[in-house]
Each structure stands twice: as structure tokens, then as C-alpha cells.
Amino acid sequence: MASEGGRRTDLEVARRSRILGGGDARTVGISVASTVLVFALLAFAITHAPGWHEVRRTFFDWGQFKASFPEIARAFLLNVKIFSISEAFILVFALVIAVLRSLPGPVFFPLRALAIAYADFFRGVPTILVIAILGFGAPALELKHIPTSTTFWGIVALVLIYTAYVSEVYRAGIESVHPSQEAAARSLGLSRGRALRYVVLPQAVRRVIPPLLNDFIGLQKDTALVGILGAIEAFNQSQIDTDATFNYTPYLCAAVLFVAITIPLARFTDVLILRDRRRRQAGRVL
Amino acid sequence: MSALEVEDVHKLFGRLEVLRGIDLDVAEHEVVCLIGASGSGKSTLLRCVNLIEPVDSGRIVVEGADITRRGVDVNAVRRRIGIVFQAFNLFPHMTVLRNVTLAPRTVLGRPRREAEGRARELLARFGLADKSDDYPDRLSGGQQQRVAIVRALAMEPRLMLLDEVTSALDPELVAEVLELIRELAAGGMTMLIATHEMGFAREIADRVCFLDEGVILEQGPPAQIFSAPREPRTQQFLARIVAAGRM
Amino acid sequence: MRRAAVLLLALALAPAAAAAGNCPTLHAGRLTVGTDNPAYPPWFGGPQGHGWKVSDPTSGKGYESAVAYAVAAQLGFSRADVTWTYVPFDRSFAPGPKSFDFDINQISYSPARAKVVTFSSSYYDVNQAIVVLDGTKIASVHTVAGLRPFRLGVQVGTTSYSYIVDHIKPTHSPAVYQTNAAVIQALKNKQIDGLVVDLPTAFYVTSAQVPHSKVLGEFPSLPGGEHFGMVFAKGNPLAQCVDTALAKLKANGTLARIHEQWLAKAAGAPTLK
Numbered sequence: 001m002a003s004e005g006g007r008r009t010d011l012e013v014a015r016r017s018r019i020l021g022g023g024d025a026r027t028v029g030i031s032v033a034s035t036v037l038v039f040a041l042l043a044f045a046i047t048h049a050p051g052w053h054e055v056r057r058t059f060f061d062w063g064q065f066k067a068s069f070p071e072i073a074r075a076f077l078l079n080v081k082i083f084s085i086s087e088a089f090i091l092v093f094a095l096v097i098a099v100l101r102s103l104p105g106p107v108f109f110p111l112r113a114l115a116i117a118y119a120d121f122f123r124g125v126p127t128i129l130v131i132a133i134l135g136f137g138a139p140a141l142e143l144k145h146i147p148t149s150t151t152f153w154g155i156v157a158l159v160l161i162y163t164a165y166v167s168e169v170y171r172a173g174i175e176s177v178h179p180s181q182e183a184a185a186r187s188l189g190l191s192r193g194r195a196l197r198y199v200v201l202p203q204a205v206r207r208v209i210p211p212l213l214n215d216f217i218g219l220q221k222d223t224a225l226v227g228i229l230g231a232i233e234a235f236n237q238s239q240i241d242t243d244a245t246f247n248y249t250p251y252l253c254a255a256v257l258f259v260a261i262t263i264p265l266a267r268f269t270d271v272l273i274l275r276d277r278r279r280r281q282a283g284r285v286l
Numbered sequence: 287m288s289a290l291e292v293e294d295v296h297k298l299f300g301r302l303e304v305l306r307g308i309d310l311d312v313a314e315h316e317v318v319c320l321i322g323a324s325g326s327g328k329s330t331l332l333r334c335v336n337l338i339e340p341v342d343s344g345r346i347v348v349e350g351a352d353i354t355r356r357g358v359d360v361n362a363v364r365r366r367i368g369i370v371f372q373a374f375n376l377f378p379h380m381t382v383l384r385n386v387t388l389a390p391r392t393v394l395g396r397p398r399r400e401a402e403g404r405a406r407e408l409l410a411r412f413g414l415a416d417k418s419d420d421y422p423d424r425l426s427g428g429q430q431q432r433v434a435i436v437r438a439l440a441m442e443p444r445l446m447l448l449d450e451v452t453s454a455l456d457p458e459l460v461a462e463v464l465e466l467i468r469e470l471a472a473g474g475m476t477m478l479i480a481t482h483e484m485g486f487a488r489e490i491a492d493r494v495c496f497l498d499e500g501v502i503l504e505q506g507p508p509a510q511i512f513s514a515p516r517e518p519r520t521q522q523f524l525a526r527i528v529a530a531g532r533m
Numbered sequence: 534m535r536r537a538a539v540l541l542l543a544l545a546l547a548p549a550a551a552a553a554g555n556c557p558t559l560h561a562g563r564l565t566v567g568t569d570n571p572a573y574p575p576w577f578g579g580p581q582g583h584g585w586k587v588s589d590p591t592s593g594k595g596y597e598s599a600v601a602y603a604v605a606a607q608l609g610f611s612r613a614d615v616t617w618t619y620v621p622f623d624r625s626f627a628p629g630p631k632s633f634d635f636d637i638n639q640i641s642y643s644p645a646r647a648k649v650v651t652f653s654s655s656y657y658d659v660n661q662a663i664v665v666l667d668g669t670k671i672a673s674v675h676t677v678a679g680l681r682p683f684r685l686g687v688q689v690g691t692t693s694y695s696y697i698v699d700h701i702k703p704t705h706s707p708a709v710y711q712t713n714a715a716v717i718q719a720l721k722n723k724q725i726d727g728l729v730v731d732l733p734t735a736f737y738v739t740s741a742q743v744p745h746s747k748v749l750g751e752f753p754s755l756p757g758g759e760h761f762g763m764v765f766a767k768g769n770p771l772a773q774c775v776d777t778a779l780a781k782l783k784a785n786g787t788l789a790r791i792h793e794q795w796l797a798k799a800a801g802a803p804t805l806k
Contacts, residue, residue, distance in 0.1 A: 051628065051629060054628040054629070055628055057628075058627075058628040058649070059628075136715070136718045136719070136722065139722040139723070139724055140718070140721065140722050142722075142723075148722060148723060148724045150708070150724065180371070180373060180375050181375060181377065183338060183371075183375070184371070184375035184376075184377070185377075185388075186338070186361075186364065187336055187338060187364055187368075187369045187438075188364065188365075188368075188388070188389035188393070188437065188438065188441060189361050189362075189364040189365035189389055189393045189441060190361070190388075190389060190392065190393055191361050191393075194392050194393070198377075198388055198392060199377055199388075202379050203377075203378070203379050206379065227709075227711075228710070228711050228715065229710075229715075229719075229724075230686060230708030230709060230710045230715070230716070230719055230724065230725070231708065232706055232707075232708070232709055236689070236709055239623075239689050239690075239709075240689060240690075240694055240709055242623075243622070243623070243689055243690035244643065244645065244646070244692075244694075244695060245643075245645040245646060245649075246626035246645070246646045246648075246649035246650060247645075247649060248627075279421065
């Protein structure tokens, strides 16, 4: 049955190719050529704009790039430190919030309500406000034993905010697992907690890896906001260099660094998803 | 002491009363088949016995213990009763072996090697040994359903509830599952089976109950129910089954 | 008689002619001056107004406001011809056409910056100073070297940062804040031990913004010194006109008088060595 369908499709392709006067190679050739043409036109328009010289000198100065890059790269280590530590906490806390939200029955209503209020508030308030309020406000209380370190408060603020976003991602994952899975686990005698831990959550988390990565990438960018507290992270350092030289190229250095970590992370996530799928469906005839 | 006593159980879904007073006793080692039209309450009854659905009134007693009383340990009850559903519900992120050993290891606390040993024995007994390390996606429907039954058996239940376990299978895969159930019955497992497979019910059941609109309208040995049903509605139901070529 | 009248007329119109001819402005007959918001003393003075926070540049009070109006007068613009426009610091050097004729905002000259914009000559020679809280450990330091173990802070875009990094060389890297308000809050929070900023601003900070603080000291001038200049679009010929105006204001004592009026209080800090 599968082979018959396959044969029919081949015939259709052949027929269409004959009508259009070509096969696959020609279609590919046309699309490549047109893409190249569009980009060439764009490049021409930009480089022949009246202000191009100044823009190139101001934003793409190679000498300035080389001069600023080492220091900005060093400052970038602070961004890396902040998002690495934050993400570890976020992934755990968000799971707790998501599970709290899923607790059933009237006895758990206060916990559910708290989780909902938390998620609503911290998704609603702008990130930069939370960072500013915590980073400047908390140390201003002058209570003993409260750290004044900007890195500390930056991490606290980012964790509070992103836990709210990621908890919603987890919640979507949990709800996407068919209730029959939990029913099957419960019917074997597993408690609610065990069913969640062994059956529901492993499936839920696997399903939401792409949006989890999305939020992680967002977090990486938002570490730049911690600069308002004074810490010299990559964006702050680029601003220092830019203001000193009146040249914006240092911002490009920071941009390059941010993109450089995003791309491998995205490919790594693709690999994770592919590997999980291959392992589960190896040899399956769809 | 009977394995299962169902006393005047009523169950409502919203305003719809699905079970309108079920009375049923199942003795140890007895195989009871529930037949009836869709919506007659067969699945609901099984789910009530396993406490997946709470009953609205009435009592269910399993091996002398009232499982419908307040404060009963639901998980403990479910350990003693195995249930298998129409949609196999294997855990897709675990291998077959892990599917089978999950509950014994986490609920019964069996050490890994012991749990895996027993699991492999069970799987081998039902011809699934070579599938132990595969993921459920790789198995056919019949194989998956058999794994689901093995998974329930691994908990060594005293009572097995089978809810139309062959209804979702392609016809050529049904036989292997029925074979497995036959073996279980021969081994003395107490079973309550909801099924559309009339031929099978006739062969395997000690008693057949016909459910109609939430009550057990008629029950008796298979020979009596299938050949000489007393109630007109039973007769109508069986006539429809015969007309559909399913008996 | 008629020749005298013509001569008088020519003289009267000369500045305007000069303004129109070799000293072009964005809008004919008007001088557009840019600065940042809020406008802080002692560079600006008086209460806030016209959308400007802390002080209002249009008041003519404060050193930079006074200098701007004095230069405008030299160029032939009356007070009513001068318009102030909000230019955040980062926009003052952005490429593309400027929204101002010149920007006056405590911007220090540097050769790197002069490649991108044109600076006027100095209207103020700058010394850096450091502000600390009374009673803290840093408050008893008397030398530059003594500052090294402490955490210092600056506002971004100021040359104070490079001063710290190049000349003080502390063990912790300095903290850099987006705004004046932020760096002041950090000082109050004791998140930084000392704030490095130009001397006049230091006096304003201690007198009006941070209670129980003092100007610990002034740093010695660098060879060649540091100075503030007005910022123009690169190659704008108006800069030369302004330089001429500034030279006149220095020669006839106007600049010194403005300095005396607005910056005299910014004196009397010990020099750290």
C-alpha cells in the first residue's frame, strides 16, 4: 500500500515537471538566483546611500572593534556568570511553581492562588523595574546581613522574573501530557507525587524544550539590564567604550558575543530533541 | 470471602446517572465478563472498582475491606487491583522493561535487579522477551496491549479488571491478547472483564453479566446467557450482535 | 549723514550678517542649544521648568546656561532667539544630521572623540574630584594610592572612568552607572565607597544630593589638562564662530565673571597626591 502511494506521487511530480519545463534542479536554481539578486540589490542600496560612509565608520570600524573586543569579552564573562547561575535556579523554582499550580482540590487553593498571583505579577512588571527596585532599594534598607552586591541582586531579580515565565512553560507542558498517562500511573498504585515525578514531568519537560530554550536565550539578553546597577557587564562596557570614543562599534562587539553563544545553544537543543525522537522511534515505519 | 462485592452502587456524571444500583459478587478465581451496549456503564463500573471514579452511593468491598469508606488509602487499594484500559497507555518515554518495573520498584520498593528479573520472566512468559529494551513506539498494538497487561500483573494484583482491552486493536492482533487472558484465567486469576468479544466471553467466562442502562439486567453462566437469555432486552442486544456478524 | 546711517545700519546688522553668512545655524535667526535632562547645578540653576528637571536651562542661571547665552549674544542672537533642546548624551555624537547647533553638557574633549564630532575650544578646564560619605574608612584617605583598595563609582560617558582606570588603578574595577541619580543612590547604599566626578559637580553632590558627604579631595590636573568643549556636527563652520566668541569672552573677562558667579563655591578642596 505504501509503495503504490509512492509511485503515484512520482508520476505527479514528473507530470508537473514536464509542464513547468524543468525538474528539481531548475526550481532550486531559480530560487537561489532570486535570493542572491535580492540581497545584492539590498547591499547595493545600502552601500550607495548618502550616509553610508559615516554609518560604516561609526558602526563597523574594524580598528575600533579590535581595540574594544578584549575588554568587552572579559566583561561578558559577568553576563555568562549571571545567566548560568540564574538559569539553574529558574529551572528548578519554575517547576515547583508549575507543580503548585497543578495541585487539585480545595485544600490546596491557597498555594494555587499564590502561584497564580506570583506568575501574573512577575510576568507583568517590566524586568528593568524589578532589577532597579531590588538592586537599589534592598541595599538602601541598610538591614544587616543583606548583601549589597549588584551581581547578587541582579540574579535575584532575574530569577524572580524568569521563574514566572518558565513556570507557565512547564505548565503548558504538564497540561499537554494526556490525562490517561496519569490515570495509568495512578491505577498501578503510584501516588500523585510519584506519578508526577516518574510519568508526567519527564514527558512534560521533554515536550517544552524549545520554549525553555527560548526563555533561556531571553534571559541571556536580559543580563545586560544588570548593568544599570553599576556592574560592568558586556553592554555596560560597550557603552563606556562608545562614550569614550563616540564610536558605536563596541556595541557590535557585544552583539557578536551574544549571538555567538546563542547559535551553539540552539543547535545543541536541536540535537537533544532529535536524539530523543530517534531513540523512541528507531526503526518505526510511519 | 468473595474477592469483590459491589453493593447497590450508584454513579452520576453531572445529571446523568450512569450506574443505577449495581449489585455484583465475584468469587476468588472467578472470571466474570460484562457485556452490554456502549454507555451501559461497563467501563464506569470498572473505574469505580479501581477508585478512579468515586461512587456516589453504595459500597464496594475488596477481599473483605470496604474501599469506599472515607479515609481509605487509595494507593494501597490500587496496588491490589490491576486495571488495563482500551488505550494501552504505556509510558512512551520508558522502555518496555522500565514500564513494567516502575511500579514494583517505586511503590513496592523492590530492588532493581529483583524487579527486572521478575519483569523479564513475565515478559518471556507472554512472548515479549525480545521487546524488553524497546520503546513502546516500536511495538505493534497487540504487543503494546500485552505489555500493558504484564505491567499490571507485575504488581501481583489479587484482582484484574480488563476494560475492553481488544476494542482498539486490529482484528489480527486481537488473538494474541485473548491468548494471554486465557492463560491468566487458567492460572486462577480473579478477573472482571468488560468486552465486546462474545465468542471469547462465551469460552472463558464463569459468569456473564449483561449491563443495560446502569443495572445488571441479567447474569448467569455463558451457555445460558448466550443461548437462552431470559430478558427481552438481552435477546435484542444479542440479536444485534449476531446480525453484525460478531458472534 | 546718510553715510553714517548706512554705516550704523551695517554695524547693527553685522553680527546678524555674520550669523547668517559664515555662521550658519539649523534655523535661520535662531540658535538651537542641546543639553541633557535633568539639568544639574552648578551647570544650570534655578528651579525646574519648561519640561526640564532639577533646573531650567532657559533661566540663564548656572555656568553652562550663562556661557551659552553669552556666546549666543556674541553671535548676535538675543535671549529670545535661543532655543534649548533635549539631547541625551548618547545622541550628541550619533551619526547623521544633528538636532542642535551645539551641545553643551560637560562633555570633555578627547582626540578620539574629536574624530567624530567637532569640539569648540575650552569653556572650562576640568579637575576630577572624589566624593565620600562622612565617617567611612575611605574618608580618612589623603593620597591617591590610598584609594586603591576601595570600590569607586562613576557615571557612564564621563572621563572620570578613564581617570580611575588610567591613574588611580584601584584593585576592584569601578562601577559604572547609567545616570547621576543611580550613582548617587549607590553611594548612599554604600555599594560604592567613593564617587569620582568633576569638581563642580562634586560640590553640588555634597551640598544638595547626598547628606553627610564631603569632597574628599581634588585630583591633580593631568599634563595637558582636561577641558569641556561644546559639541558640533563634524566640520560645522559654526564651531569657529563660537571659538571666536569664546576667545572674546575670555579676553573681556566675561567668562571669569561667570566662573566667579557660579563656580566659586566649587573651590577649597584639598588636592590628593
